[in-house]
Amino acid sequence: MFTKLSKSAVSAAVLAAAVAMAAPAPASAASDPLRCARTVVHFDLAKGQTPENIALGPDGTAYVSLAKARQVAAVSRHGGVRILATLPAPADGGIHTPALGFPLTTGVVRAQDGTLYFLYATGTADLTGVWRLRPGGRPQRIAALPAAGLPNGLALDTRTRTLYVTDSTLGTVWRVPASGGTATAWSTDPALAPAGFLGANGLKIHNGALWATNLDKGTIVRIPTLADGRAGTARVAATGLTGIDDFAFTGHGDQIIAALNTVNQVALIRPDGTRTTVLTAADGLQGPTSIALRGNTVHVASAAYLTAKDPNLVLAHLGG
Numbered sequence: 001m002f003t004k005l006s007k008s009a010v011s012a013a014v015l016a017a018a019v020a021m022a023a024p025a026p027a028s029a030a031s032d033p034l035r036c037a038r039t040v041v042h043f044d045l046a047k048g049q050t051p052e053n054i055a056l057g058p059d060g061t062a063y064v065s066l067a068k069a070r071q072v073a074a075v076s077r078h079g080g081v082r083i084l085a086t087l088p089a090p091a092d093g094g095i096h097t098p099a100l101g102f103p104l105t106t107g108v109v110r111a112q113d114g115t116l117y118f119l120y121a122t123g124t125a126d127l128t129g130v131w132r133l134r135p136g137g138r139p140q141r142i143a144a145l146p147a148a149g150l151p152n153g154l155a156l157d158t159r160t161r162t163l164y165v166t167d168s169t170l171g172t173v174w175r176v177p178a179s180g181g182t183a184t185a186w187s188t189d190p191a192l193a194p195a196g197f198l199g200a201n202g203l204k205i206h207n208g209a210l211w212a213t214n215l216d217k218g219t220i221v222r223i224p225t226l227a228d229g230r231a232g233t234a235r236v237a238a239t240g241l242t243g244i245d246d247f248a249f250t251g252h253g254d255q256i257i258a259a260l261n262t263v264n265q266v267a268l269i270r271p272d273g274t275r276t277t278v279l280t281a282a283d284g285l286q287g288p289t290s291i292a293l294r295g296n297t298v299h300v301a302s303a304a305y306l307t308a309k310d311p312n313l314v315l316a317h318l319g320g
Contacts, residue, residue, distance in 0.1 A: 001052055001067070001106055001152050001215075001261075030278060030316050031279075032278070032319060034266070034268075034279055034317065034319070036316060036317045037279055037284060037315070038284070039284040039313070041081065041312055042312050043066070043081070043312060045304060045311055048067075048071075049071075050066060050067045050068045051066060051067075051301035051303055052064075052067035052104065052105065052106050052289050052301070052303055053065045053108045053246060053290045053301070054108070054299055054301045054313075055108045055109050055110040056293075056294050060076070061074050061075065062299055063084075063108055063110055065107070065108045065118055065119075067105055067303060069105075070086055070104065071086045071105060072084050072085045072108060072116060072118055079313075084116070087105060087131070089103060090122040092123075094122050094123060094124075096123030097121055097150070098149065099198060100150070103121065104120075104121055106119040106154070107119045107152060107153045107155075107165070107166075109154050109155065109156045111156060111178070112158065114134070115132060115134050115135070116132070117132055117142075117156065118133070118154065119154050120141075120151070121150050121151050122147070123148075124147050125144065128145050128149070129141050129143050129144045129145040129151070129183075130143040130154075130163060130165065130180075142176075142179075142181075143176040143177075143182065144183065146167075146170065148170065149167040149169055149170040150168040150170075151166070151174070152167065152168040152200070152201050153166035153202045153212065155204055155205045156205075157205055160229070161178040161179065162177060162178060163178050164176075164203060164205070165183070166192070166200035166202070166203045168200055168201055168215070169194060169198065169199070171188060171190070171192040171194060171200060172186075172188050172200070173186045173187040173188075173192065173200065173203070173210060173223070173231070186210075187210075189221070189223065189234035191214065191221045191234040191236060192212060192214065193214075194214075197216055199214050200212045200213070201213045201214065201215045201245055201246065202245055202258075202259075204248065204249060206249050206254070208224060209223055209224045209232075210223045210225065211247075213241070213244045213245065213247060215243065215244060215245065218239060218242050218243070219236050219238060219241065219244070220238040220241065220244070220247070220256065220258070221234050221235070221236055222234065237254070237273065238269050238273040239273065241258060243263050244258055244259070244260055246258075247259065247291055248298075250293065251293070254271040255268070255271060256268070257291050257298060258291065259288035259291050259300065261288055261289055261303075261305070261306075262306065264280060264281045264288070265277050265280050265285070265288070266278055266279035266285065266288055279314070279316060283314060284312060285302050285314065286303070286310050287302050287305050287307055288300050288301065288302045289302060289303045293318065296318045297315055297316075298316045298318050299314075301313055
């Protein structure tokens with residue numbers, strides 16, 4: 001997630017200008033190995049529909065957290081948007097939400113039985129934490145997380161029925177039983193810590209390890225899971241990824257597709273850490289926040305946090 005929205009229009013404009021200066025000239029179209037990029041959903045910015053994270057269902061439905069609207073939505077294969085849940089607003093309006101000053105829904109995952117798990121950050125002890133939505137049910141919080149933290153990325157280990165959560169302000173990966181209960185700190189490795197704004201961000205489980213991005217440091221971090229379930233020593237797997245948010249593995253070993261929010265790009269990152277820009281603003285990106293893959297179809301959600309226009313969902317084809 002990159003949602004450093006300034007409290008004044010002036011500082012927002014300065015930040016946007018700085019980002020524009022840092023970004024290279026956009027490509028004219030999707031670059032190999034991504035092809036045929038097209039925008040399939042335009043969300044309503046006026047309603048706070050800023051898509052932050054995405055999970056895919058087997059029937060082609062995409063489940064999206066709409067951060068500023070405090071909602072979780074289902075997006076059909078034909079682009080229809082259905083709101084599944086709207087979370088209660090904190091009594092103070094969320095002004096104490098760390099780093100941001102507004103409440104927001106963030107990471108979302110889907111279990112095989114259709115249950116959705118997602119994160120809510122409010123800066124208050126009564127609402128911040130992991131939430132669950134069963135099919136046809138109502139959202140309920142199943143685990144509290146520190147009000148001083150900003151829960152952001154979410155991953156589900158289906159083998160152990162364990163949820164893992166990145167905390168962007170506390171530099172922590174939390175572990176929570178999928179059935180609910182007490183959150184415990186799984187890793188507080190310094191590689192997860194912020195460096196001025198937000199640290200640990202996107203999160204995935206892959207090949208015996210947890211992989212997390214660090215927005216401030218522009219890195220991807222690999223933390224092995226030891227035989228007893230504890231966290232091993234973190235290793236930085238890739239660097240120089242300005243504005244990195246969420247990501248997904250392509251299915252080709254440790255190859256990654258990542259959303260680079262502040263420079264308005266999607267990058268293909270090889271196992272050796274080298275990268276190629278494969279999508280830009282020319283392909284419809286508006287500050288990409290998250291990536292998900294179904295087969296060879298790449299889903300890219302953009303929240304328009306900096307561009308302030310056209311939050312959307314872009315699909316592209318991943319070649320061989």
